[in-house]
Amino acid sequence: MNKIISTKAKVFVTILSLLIFIIFWQIVAQQGLLVKNFPGSFKTISSLIWWVSDPFFDNGPNDLGIGTNLLISLRRVLIGYSLAVLVAVPLGVFMGMSKLAQSSLNPYVQLLKPVSPLAWLPVGLFVFRNSEITGIFVIFITSIWPTLINTAFGVSSINPDYLKVSKSLGASKSTTIRRVILPAIMPNILAGMRISMGTAWLVIVAAEMLLGTGIGYFIWNEWNNLSLENIFVAIIIIGFTGFILDQFFGYLQEKFDYSI
Amino acid sequence: MSKNQNSKKSNTHLKLNNIGKIFYKEKKFFDFYSKGNRSGFEAIKDINLEIEKNKFVSIIGPSGCGKSTLLNLIAGLQTPTSGKIIIDGQAIKGPGPDRGVIFQNYALMPWLTTIENIQFALNTVFPAKTNADVKERARKYLRMVGLEKASNKFPKELSGGMKQRVAIARALSINPNMLLMDEPFGALDALTRSYLQDELLSIWRKNKVTVVLITHSIEEALLLSDKIVLMSSGPSAIISEEISVDLERPRDREKIEQDPTYLKIKMRLEKHLLRETRAVEEVT
Secondary structure, three states: OOOOOOHHHHHHHHHHHHHHHHHHHHHHOOOOOOOOOOOOOHHHHHHHHHHHHHOOOOOOOOOOHHHHHHHHHHHHHHHHHHHHHHHHHHHHHHHHHHHHHHHHHHHHHHHHOOHHHHHHHHHHHHHOEEEEEEEHHHHHHHHHHHOOOOHHHHHOOOOOHHHHHHHHHOOOOOHHHHHHHHHHHHHHHHHHHHHHHHHHHHHHHHHHHHHHHOOOHHHHHHOOOOOHHHHHHHHHHHHHHHHHHHHHHHHHHHHOOOOO | OOOHHHHHOOOEEEEEEEEEEEOOOOHHHHHHHOOOOOOEEEEEEEEEEEEEOEEEEEEOOOOOOOOHHHHHHHOOOOOOEEEEEEEEEEEOOOOOOOEEOOOOOOOOOOOOOOOHHHHHHHHHHHHOOOOOHHHHHHHHHHHHHHHHHHHOHHHHHHOHHHHHHHHHHHHHHOOOOOOEEEEEOOOOHHHHHHHHHHHHHHHHHHHHEEEEEEEOOHHHHHHOOOEEEEEEEOEOOEEEEEOOOOOOOOOOOOHHOOOOOHHHHHHHHHHHHHHHHHHHHHOO
């Protein structure tokens, strides 16, 4: 079944399938098979080229280049996400190490984890009275759970041999955390951070539709302009950015995979 | 100074005084409502043992008899429920760098290279030592186990035998006067095992350490030890016998098997282990 396919053949197949998809899309749109005035792939590609060729213009908040909007979104995600990691990792280590912390914090985690982070948006607006900080706050709430849970799980399932070695050498608690526990759970932390980043990138688009500026607001704005092809441009760019972010964490995970 | 005094008074390095260990089940939520005695699992009880300085002692017993528990107690990784563990006349309070521990699964940190694994031990035990000192010392011990060339390799790149040699180097690098080994060669193939046994003997001869070896191999115990401690089957395992192995050293692997003393002790051990193993298998 699974024959080994050469790289050349793989690239060829990928390009071929992309071409077929673009042509199929164009035909469906042109014939009005879906709905009237649905933008075809040619129109979408030409506006993609238009947006990408001058990505950083600034004609006021309702007319920003797509690169500018992307950077605004990325900045919000990066700040909220980094804060979340800074909180989640120490808290996760604490929860993993102490039964008391585990049982006192776990109910909150379990209760809050399944809630859509967007539910926090009004709370953020009420408390901060600032859409920028609210966006960061929503991303913070989004990003915290996967990293927290993975870190705590990593600590509680750490190979007891490492801890025995550390203990038998008379290592202090802080040495054990810094030099044994943290490196040992690095794969878990990174797995959590990867999921956190994925979710944060999903949520920022929705949050920005309500907050203004950013790639999510771009989509909302183009919907008001009834310019569906620009929405497709944004979807392509969001997807591509998310893919790059995910690959970056995939690369880190590979680097810290001790088993191979 | 204290060394001389000790050797005059007695040559005892380790003394176990009525050691017992009971593992209690963790209290579950509903247990708060059910009064009554905490039920526990008594692993070992009434263990009394004396081990002289620089002797090689093996502890042997059927699987699940609490050998590893006993070793963990001596290492200070767990505390006994009853009794005292006395080393050089002092009751121990926890783990200490006077005891080097070697585990069956090597317990090397996979994110550190061979030499870094040893450096971690040295940094922890001797925080005042400079980096250059630590590195030099780590190298010296890697050389001792013949792995100087593998110093920048990660554990995953080493064979099982090499990993255990690194673990031995790590344990010895902190200059302990007692080595505690928990079935260190149990996971190795027969040839590697023989090689490491010889290696261990030569290290022991050169380094002046007391060795406590947990094993379930009768041949291994006979080849290596001055004394063999036999444990009964658990739970509530006790020491059922202590046998001194008065075979001349160095012992030759092939010749020793013809020795009548060797055969006599071997028969005795086999009989005992078979009986105790039967007790375990027929209960469960």
